[in-house]
Each structure stands twice: as structure tokens, then as C-alpha cells.
Amino acid sequence: MASIAFIGLGIMGSPMAVHLQNAGHDVAGYNRSPEKTAPLVEAGGRAASSVADAVSGADVVAIMVPDSPDVEAVLTGDDGVLANAKPGALVVDFSSIRPDVSVALAQQAKDAGLRIVDAPVSGGEPGAINAALSIMVGGTPEDFEAAKPFLDVVGKTVVHVGPNGSGQTVKAANQLIVAANIQALAEAVVFLEAYGVDTDAAIEVLGGGLAGSAVLNQKARKMLDRDFGPGFRIELHHKDLGIVTAAAREAGVVAPLGGLVAQLMASARANGDGGLDHSGLFRGVERLSGRDGS
Template identity: 80%
Template sequence: MSTIAFIGLGIMGSPMAVHLAKAGHRVVGYNRSPERTAALVEAGGTAADSIAKAVAGADVVAVMVPDSPDVQAVLAGEDGVFEHAPAGALIIDFSSIRPDVTTALAAQAAERGFRLIDAPVSGGEAGAVNAALSIMVGGASEDFESARPILDVVGKTVVHVGPNGSGQTVKAANQLIVAGNIQLLAEAIIFLEAYGVDTAAAVEVLGGGLAGSAVLNQKAQKMLDRSFEPGFRIDLHHKDLGIVTSAAREAGVVTPLGAVVAQLMASARANGDGGLDHSGLLRGVERLSGRPSQ
């Protein structure tokens, strides 16, 4: 069993840290909002009031924070992980950030005597709660193998996809596919409703054919119910699509549908829907169709 510092106990990080504690690891959690450590403490973990205290004596440092600047601050900032973690510690960054930032941080980590892998996850809150996340890992193969016992506790599909930055690149592709699926599902539901179709029955039969998907299974009912309690916020998906469009431009790759859905995600955010689940893209289709939100 490892001693794990877990930094970032939000919607995703909290259940992941809880699973690790219940699996027998010694988990010390830190979050900027201290009340977010409660679930971990209840599961047998402990809370720290600073990154320095969380990482003291840690074999593994897990990070799950929202964006590239947050990861940079946690790892390389003043009083961050690089300053206080024991030499040789394995750093697992579960956050979804820019691939180039990950690559630069991995190089800094190596210079400081640490090992860093990027291990962004897919599956949303449900995947985190059910320990069924898909985890795409970038880094050295030996570091991936060292992390595997921890990754297997929180994930169902765990795959090493290449060197540092590769995990973030695959996650960007994941977010592109998910956003497109959600947008098209939203359009289909508004289309069906406009014709007075039994939408619950329609979703059932669509789910059994080629149109079926994890997105349909997890998001269609939220759309039908107009229940957009966040499992993955529009704000975060907006950030991820910014990573996709920037990285695609850098690589000289054209993503025309991705560019459109990125604009629709930005529109949802501009209309005050940033805090909603990304299934809330349905509201944007309603606005564009001149149909009042239900």
C-alpha cells in the first residue's frame, strides 16, 4: 500500500481519493476549500491544510485540478509539490490540461528527481463514483507500471498511450468526440419533441441501434428531464475544446465540426450556462430554435 497525497477533491477528485483510501492506501487530501476533504476523512483518509503537509512522506502525489495554470501552480508554484515532495515520488496528474504544459512539467519534474505521468480521465462524476473511469496515460512505461495498482483502483479501462503529453492529447480527442455527440443528441431530442414523438420511446430504440452511445445512455434522460445538475460542467468542456482547437491548429489539422461545437459551447457559457452539466447544450438548441426552455 502507498502513501498518497491527493490534491484537488472536487466532483471527480473526491470519489477517486475515497476509493484509494477504502482500498487500503494511506491518503492525505488537500483542497483549497477545506470542507471538500470531509468525504475522504470519513472513508479513513486524513486532511492537510497545505500542499506541503499533504505531500510530506508521500510515495505518490495525485493531482486533479481544473486547468493548466492550476496544475502549474500546484506542482511548480511557490510551496508546491516540487518544493516539498520527497525525491523520487511518482506524480500522477489526473487533470485535463494542454499537452505542451504536461511535457514541460514532466521535464521539470525529472530535473527535480520526480517521475510524472499524465493520466487524464473520462467518465464524468458517475465514472469516478463507480471507479469505472477510462484513463489514458502518457509517460515512461516503467512509471506507468508503477502507477498501475493505483490507476486500477479508480479506473476500469487503463491504457498507456505513449510518452508524456500523449495522455492529454488522447483526452483532447475524447472531449472532441463527446462534445459532438452531446450536441447532436440535443439537436435530435429537440427535433423529436417538435414533432410530438414519444421521446422516451424514441431514445430507447435509438439506443439499440447504431445511434446508441455512452453519451446517449448517460445524457439523454438528463435532457428529457431538463435536469442539468453538473457531472461535468460546460465551463470545463469549454476549456477542453480550447485545448483541442489550439492543438489542432498547431498540428495543422482541420476540425470543422469541432470548431462549430466549440463555438456552441462558448455560446452556452456566454448565456450563463457554464455551471450546468454539458448536457445543458440542449438549452442552446432551444434558444437557436426559438423554443422557450422547459
């Protein structure tokens, strides 16, 4: 059993930290909003007072924060991981950030005597709660093998996809596919409702054919019920699509659908929906269609 520091106990990080604690590890969690440590403490973990407090003596440091600057601050700040973790500690960055930033931070971590993998996840809040996340891992084969026992606690599909930064590249591709699927589903539901069909029956039969998908299974009911409580917020998916479009341009790759869904996600955010679940793209389709059913 290992001593684990878990930095970032939000919608995703909190259940992941609890799973690690329940698996028998000794987890110290830190979050900028201290009340979010409560589930971990209830499971037997410890609430740390700072990043430095959490990582002191830890064998593994897990990070799940929103964006590239947040990961940079956690790793490189005076109170951060590089200055306070013990030599040889394994850093597992579950955050979704820019691949180039991930590569640069990995080099800094290695220079500081730490091991590091980027391990962004897919599956949203249900995947985190059910320990069924898909985890795409970038790093050396040796560091991946060291991290895998911990990743297996919180994930169902854990795959090494290449060197440092590769996990973030695959996650960007994931976010493009998910956004396009959510947008298509939203348009389909608005279309079905406009014709007055039995939407429950329609979703059932669509789910059994080639149109079936994890997005349809998880997001159709949210759209039908107009229940957009966040499992993964629009503002975060907006950030991820910015990563996609910037990285595609840098690689000379044309991603026309990616550009379109990035703009639709930006529109949703600009219209005040940033705090909603990304299935809230449905509201944008309704706005464009002149249908006020939200």
C-alpha cells in the same frame, strides 16, 4: 499499501480519493475549499492543511485540478509538489490540460527527481463514483507500470498511450468526440419533442441501434428531465475544446466540427450556463430553435 497525497477534491477528485483510501492506501487530501475533504475524512483519510502538508512523505501525488495554470501552481509553487515531495515520488496528474504544458511540467518534475505520468480521465462523475473511468496515460513504460495499480483502483479502462503529454492529446480527442455527440443528441431530442413523439420510447430504440452511445445512455435522461446538475461542467468542456482547437491548429489539422462545437460550447457559457453539466448544450439548441422549454 502506499502513502498518497490527493490534490483537488472536487466532483471527480473526491470519489477517486475515497476509492484509494478504501483500497487500503493512506490518503491525505487537500482542497482549496476545506469542506470538500469531508468524504475522504469520513472514509478514514486525512485532511491536509496545504499542498506541502499533503505531499510531505507521500509515495504518490495525485492531482485533479481544473486547468493548466492550476497544475502549474500545484507543481511549481513555493508550497508545491516539486519543492516538497520526497525524491522518487510518483506524480499522477489526472487533470485535463494542454499537452505542451504537460510535457514541460513533466521535464521539470524529472529534473526535480520525481517520476510523473499524465493520466486524464473520461467517464464523468458516474465514472468517478463507480471507479469505472477510462484513463489515458502518458509517460515512460516504467512509470506507467508503477502508476497502474493505483489507476486500476479508480479506472476500468487504463491504457498507456505514449510518452509524457500523450495522455493529454488523447483526452483532447475524447473531448471533441463527446462534445459532438452531446450536441447531436441535443438536436435530436429537440427535434423529437417538436414532433410530439414518445421521447422515452424513441431514446430506447435509438440506444439499441447504431445511434447508441455512452453519451446517449448518460445524457439523454438529463435532457428529457431538464436536469443539468453538473457531472462535468460546460465551463470545463469549453476549456478542453479550446485545447483541441489550439492543438489542431498547431499540428496543421483541420477540425471543422471541432470548431463548431467549440463555438456552441462558448455560447452556452456566455449565456450563463457555464456551471451546468455539458448536457446543458441542449439549452442552446432550444434557444436557437426559439423553444423555451428549459
